[in-house]
Amino acid sequence: MTTTDGVGEDLALNDLQIDVDRDGVWRRLLAHGDTTQIDGTVAALSQQAVEAIMKHAEVFSSEKAFDALGSPLPLVPIAFDPPEHARYRRILQPFFSPRSIRPMESTLRRHLIELIEPLIARGGCEFVSEVAEVFPVQTFITFFGLPHEDLPRFMAWKNAILGATDASGHPKPDADPTAAMELLGYIGELVLARRGVPGDDVLSQLLCLEGEDAITDIDAVGLCFLFVLAGLDTVAGSLGQGMERLALNPERRQELVDDPSLIENAVEELVRLDPPAPFVPRVTSCPAELAGKSYPADTTVLNYLAVANRDESLRPHPFEIDFHRGENPHASFGLGPHRCLGSHLARLEMKIVYEEWHKRIPQYRITPGTEHRVRWPQGTLGLEALHLTFGGG
């Protein structure tokens, strides 16, 4: 292969400038073809490579890949491979299907409206901490039937836990396990209290399942822990980055104001551009082939979803925001058996935010002189802050 810009260099993930120029990083990695080595780990970059890995869970194991997030017990269900994985998915899937979450929509919409209405009179806000991070926690609390006064504790726990690992999911040297232990303690008590007590919320329903679908206390705790890790920062990260792109591209923003029916497409396009969990690990369970190369068992492979989503063979001008793409299949919610369980809920949350926000605050821009950097290095990408000033400018 001929040497092109950026190819042949030694890459270290934590040194890439994702904080200030993520598109530039993805563009640079795109030049490396199907796979490359980053930090000595195999990086899968093309759509084809990512599909080959994520659709073949029997070769590229998820079970072996999730031991670094600070959880002392298996994270149900991502820390399992088929066939055990299939049992958990079969039990969980009905709770996360579109027809199960639809009845929550009006409640979630009301929460969001209550969150943004007070901002209007102020003429601006810090979108990340005031909207993007709060709404998913409210949703989680509604979904699990938890007391709303616990919201600040959840915010603090998940920030501490997710901030304790680097982009590859490895613990940072100064990582403190206290938050993980506290969260596990809280969840453990909750599971014991809800066991066998009928209720409308998902946790109570899960804990009332009997026979072969019955789940153990340990599994229930692992499951809740994963929901906190997977469901809160991801949606917050997507919303912050999505609103940043809209604020920086007034013509695209205006399109959503003029034609709200585009918002469903906009959710897909914005989450394609900024998958909040763009580094998905797998470990080979046997010798494996990938993009013409052979790897022994126990090779760690990191899937770079944001790069694969910019594969030009799948769509024209992949770095541009386009709400009119007829074909826009992307890997932001994963592929294959481990496809994001919460994808339908996440899509609903994002749709609600973009709809209600643009109805009330059609014009906004990034407040001059403020920073809007991605937190980095971290496995879940989101902005540190996004200061918005409302109105035309």
Added chain:
Amino acid sequence: MRASIDSSVCAGHGLCYTYAPEVFADDPNGYGEVRHGGQVPDDQQDAARRGAANCPERAITLTDQSR
């Protein structure tokens, strides 16, 4: 036009029934299934193509019967 979904490949992303609700439907677990026994209504062919093209798992096959 006929539509079919390979249920061994479908992972329940739900884009087919979002983009083509007259062609595809969701089952209770969120997986896609064909409506009308897989027969695509004539005025729904574009929607069917869009639903199929956006399937991240490439689980949908459309067959043109017009010949």
